[in-house]
Amino acid sequence: MANIAVLGAGYMGSAITIPLCENGHDVRLWGTWLDDELISETRKGKHPRLGRALHTKLQLYDSTGLGHALEDRDVIIIAVTSEGFIPVLRKLLQALTRPLPLVTLTKGFVTLGDEVLRVSEGAARLYNERFARQEMQWASVGGPVKAVELSRGIPTATVFGYRGSDVASLFPAFPTPYYRVLVTGDVTGVELCSALKNVYAMGMGMCDGMHEKSGVEIFHNFKAFVFNQAVREMAMLVERAGGSRETVFDLAGVGDLYVTSASGRNGIFGRKVGAGGVPAEEYRRMLEAGEVAEGYHTLKLLMTYADTLERGVMEKLPLLRAIEEAVFGGKNPRDELLRFTGQCYGTM
């Protein structure tokens, strides 16, 4: 039996409480200042995004209740957006009286000052300001997990990239017959994959959009070409960041890219752009409807991050460049994608 607090009452934070409660743990769900309505609706019956009631034993806390939510916990699960991560972590660290293992579902990059960092890097900086000389116990969660499906008990495989034995000892709290957990020591690989797949899913969406627009119905070869190149480029980036290529070729990379490109907000955003929409407008329109295409924000930060790995690395990432040109460079997505495919695999 573990005492668990989940921070963030959106899709993933809420969904993960279900297997945890089913496993008999003491679980508290805290909603951020953006989640107050989600919490109050959930109290009345159903979680509005998941479309189902959460477990009867789950304890709900609104944004004013962080201190109470954190009392007597063994582990904290952070499930806020990448933009919300640093503010929530600061509040969390302020409220904690002793260091606790952190398990995070946040995907993307964070900024501290003018630096762009992986989530775990950013977290470690703040953690060590608060708890000096304590090794942060950390897990990044990745893999092909749509929250709504997890909440309905659809068979789901996830991967935890972790550092530290205290956090590892908590992993048996998670799996159920339908929620399967693979464990790896490659934090860097898991968290980079989780960020990158949102960016590449936008590219696959563009592929759909450009074909919808042109009325061509058959383009599986093209989409597979883009999918495969996404895997190649993710492997290159993860390797340069010190992670393992094998992580990319498993649940965190290949598996998650598969699910993210088949369904979800980043793919939808890409499709709108591929069909001729103006990227900034499409992003704003989705945001206003409460749907964050996280890849958009991640792509911005990735340009800076990639440059810190290796200057000029973008030259080796023709698909990423095509996506960037279409989303932020004002270029035609169709032209960019066709140029990228025409250049792949040498000049034979």
Next chain:
Amino acid sequence: MANIAVLGAGYMGSAITIPLCENGHDVRLWGTWLDDELISETRKGKHPRLGRALHTKLQLYDSTGLGHALEDRDVIIIAVTSEGFIPVLRKLLQALTRPLPLVTLTKGFVTLGDEVLRVSEGAARLYNERFARQEMQWASVGGPVKAVELSRGIPTATVFGYRGSDVASLFPAFPTPYYRVLVTGDVTGVELCSALKNVYAMGMGMCDGMHEKSGVEIFHNFKAFVFNQAVREMAMLVERAGGSRETVFDLAGVGDLYVTSASGRNGIFGRKVGAGGVPAEEYRRMLEAGEVAEGYHTLKLLMTYADTLERGVMEKLPLLRAIEEAVFGGKNPRDELLRFTGQCYGTM
């Protein structure tokens, strides 16, 4: 300028003549004894399966014209089904007066006596009976290529796994701006991937079928779980056969599995089985309509082949076992797939 003969006038053999003719090569397409109608229809205008005319400079030969089709050729491309491969190769070797490089699009396994072999292994046996002490110049073609799309100029990436410098010198004949060719020395990996992905695509189709049947519309997590496990198991099999895992994580494996599971005869067959159809009947019904679900035949041979790699290796391949039980063991596909997911990733 190369002189090329393509053997087999079905989907792939016919489609590949298009980029080759566009590149200005002298190309002959020979149809087997099963292809006579395809050849005569194509002569009248359109290739019946591709739904378009082939290149005006392409020379067509029906089954009686093999000798003429082979005159003055630099390379032979074999594009028949795995069941037709050995008979066609025997005819070819009989007709050849000197050894020529072979490029093959055939996917699956072949049988010689009571042995089950990879296509290149089977070919090498017959080749060396005909041309003793000559190293066979060989390439296996893989990757995410639907023939109809290639024939329409949709951007397509393919991979050639090759052995021998004569065959490599011919590769520049193939690429066009829309048909991109990656080259690797891993024949074993490319040809095993090409065979295995048809089998695993049946499993992904089953996943679709069981959800269609139950009326559940969301199952991306589950399908990604199956996709990812297919990649893992393909990597295990390729490694044990002496190929490279990296081949599986690129166009031949991940890329081709992506396209094969999104569209095609093996996925359709799997979907029918997943929705409750009787496998042998569904296979026969498709066959009668001229649609061969090659994975069905490949799966049968794979059981024998896998055992030659490592006795009991099936115990390490829970997804393959689930597919085999559903297709040939009379078991319920839903039960098999759910059991497999519930057992993955240890017993935590």
